Amino acid sequence: MDTTEIAAPVVGVTVYPDRARITRRGGIHLAAGRHRVRVAPLPLGLRRDSVRVGGRGPATVLGVDVTVWRQARSTDAQVVGLEQRRRELADELAEVDDADGIEEQRGEFLARLVERAGGTYARALAAGDAAPSDVAAFTDSVAVQLAESRARRRTLARQRIELAEESAALGRDLDAAQGKREPDRLAVEVIVAVEVDEADVELELSYLVEGARWQPSYDLRLVDHTMTVTWFGMVSQSTGEDWPECELQLSTARPAAATGVPELSPWYLDRFRPAPPFAGSMDMSVGMSVPPAPAAAASGGGPARSAAVRAKLRETVAEVEQGVSAATYRPARPVAVPADGSAHRATIAVLELPARLDHVTAPVRAAEAHLRATVRNTSEHALLPGPASVFHDADFVASTRLPAWAPGEETELALGVDDRLRVERKLSRRVETKATLGSTRRREMEYRITVANHTPRPATVEVRDQLPVSRDEAVVVRETTIVPSPVERSELGELIWRLSLAPGDSGEIALGFRVELSKGVELTGWRE
Incomplete structure (x- = not known):
């Protein structure tokens, strides 16, 4: 059989979160008989088991072969070294993406663990089956693991940026080294064996490729x-091949994820054995860590807002096709992706x-x-x-x-x-007694929290504060004043109030507690 090369440009791309399916299409006139039709060059990242061939015309597909197409490599040592480094960078980027995915799953697992363990510990504390120190040890352990995981993800993000910058610089160096001549490369070719009557035949080739x-x-x-x-x-x-402006689809499906039905393992119950405490401790901050915004961000008015309202531009959106477990989006504008x-x-x-x-x-x-x-x-x-x-x-x-x-x-x-809501927390009372023979020492604190609404509209304000939590039976914390009563409170001392304030109004919260120390006990963790 003779071999005929067909021009089959990329006509469609479906991009998944970690790969892409490429569709190529081309037409050819073939005489009656058997022929081998060659499609090349194709990227090295092509998955051979994903190649599919279809088309139109009076032809029968007899077989499909996927082989490596070898071209003579450049003898320029600089070009060879740059090409080798580009392949290494692609592998390193894939490793960073894999590691980041693992850390993301680790963070989700720890979050679910904390959510489930919260109710378990609350019931155990209420029943007297666990001590506050057990809860503290668990939270400290989870906090350390979360902090380490997030630090690793930040490191991976920096590595990804550095690798991308190196890859871009390497591409420029390759262009400069190669000049205008077509670069030598190692690629994949697909040979389609067909039997036809003399006619025009249209072949359609699709395959999955990594690196997208x-x-x-x-x-x-x-x-x-x-x-x-x-x-x-x-x-x-x-991927090694540029995508022209063509039919682009974005799919939420993960072709490699559905590898099998999960199997169950035995569910064992055992006595809880607390782990030794970690050196670090979790910051029990109850505030919201948010970058400060410009004052205009909370003002709700002014020229910037009027300009935004006037600039109502219509924007084209993608068509969506909802599947059983995933969705596919077709952007309205073709996008070329080199x-x-x-x-x-x-x-x-x-x-x-x-x-x-x-x-x-x-x-x-x-x-x-x-x-x-x-x-x-x-x-x-x-x-x-x-x-x-x-x-x-x-x-x-x-x-x-x-x-x-x-x-x-x-x-x-x-x-x-929002600077128009003024918040103030003042120490209104502080009493400390010294221990006498056989007695305990006491330290009483009382705070006044004031929230004033200077906005032109009613405001609902969630106020968060906390009581100290003892980790030792020789340190006892007792509430003395909490007015008004909080709407929510946790086993770890967090208190939440919700104040509804009219324009110009203010609200006040009184929070007081007493700490009793056994004789000879030194207190740690105190703050005012």
Whole structure:
């Protein structure tokens, strides 16, 4: 059989979170008989078991062979070294992505562990089957693991940036070294054996390729009580072949994830044996760590907002096809994606979601009130986790990371400090008694928390404070004054009040406690 090469350009790409399916299509006129049709060059990252051949015309596919197409390599030592380093960079980037995925799963596991263990410890404490020290040891252990995992993810993020920068610089060096001549390379070829009557035949070839990905990115813009969520798909690839402007689809499916049905292992119960305490301890801060926003971010008015309202531009969004376990999005605008690892943005959806606003303050940490939006996903879209830029009207407030957000689910977004709510926490009473023979020492504290609403509209303010928690039976903490009663409290001493304040109004909270120390006991962990 004779071998005929066919021009089959890329006509469609479906990008998954960690790979892509490429579709090529081309036509050819063949005489009657058997022929071998060659499609080349194809990327080395092609998965051979994923190759599929179809098409139209009076032809029968007799077989498909996937082989490596070898071209003579350049004798230029510099070019050879650069090409070798480019392959190494691709492997290193894949390793970083794999490690980051493992750390993300580790963080999700620890979060679920804490959520489940919270109820278990609460019941055990109430029944007297566990001591506060057990809870502290568990929380310290989880905190250390979470901190280490997040530190590793930050390190991996820096490595990814450094590798991407090195890859871009290496590409420029390769272009300079190779000049205008076609680079030598090692590629894959597909040979399709067909039997036809004399006719025009159209062949369609599809395959999965590694080195491609898409990641979600968001703009979150609050105007009045509506949160506009603009969902972008950031597409990048380093597969070795450029993608022209063609039919691009973004799929949430994970082809490699469904490897089998999970099997159950035995469920053992045993006596709890507490681990030795760690040297570090978890910061039990109750405040919201949010970058301070400009004053205009909380003002809700001014020229910036008027300009934002006037600039109502329509934006094209992707068509969506909801599957059984995944969704596929087709951006309205074709996107060309070169194989240089750079990200190219496509708009997936623009969602108008209702938002509920309130304020949160933890004056024991900082005398500031943070504006918070609680937003419900009323759309049909299951939003994937990804980075988000938060805006209040036209003002940038903060960068955050949006968690996985299912339809009907609520999430909270911090919108910066609102300086028009004034918060003050003062020590109003302090009494300390010295121990006499056989007696205990006592230390009494009382605080006054004042919140004043200087905004032009009613405000709901969530106030967070805490009582100290004893880890030793020789240190006893007793409440003396809590007015008004908190709406929520935890086993670890956290107290929550919710104040409804009219414009110009203020609210006050009194919080007092007493610490009793056995004779000869020295107190640690004290703060005022």
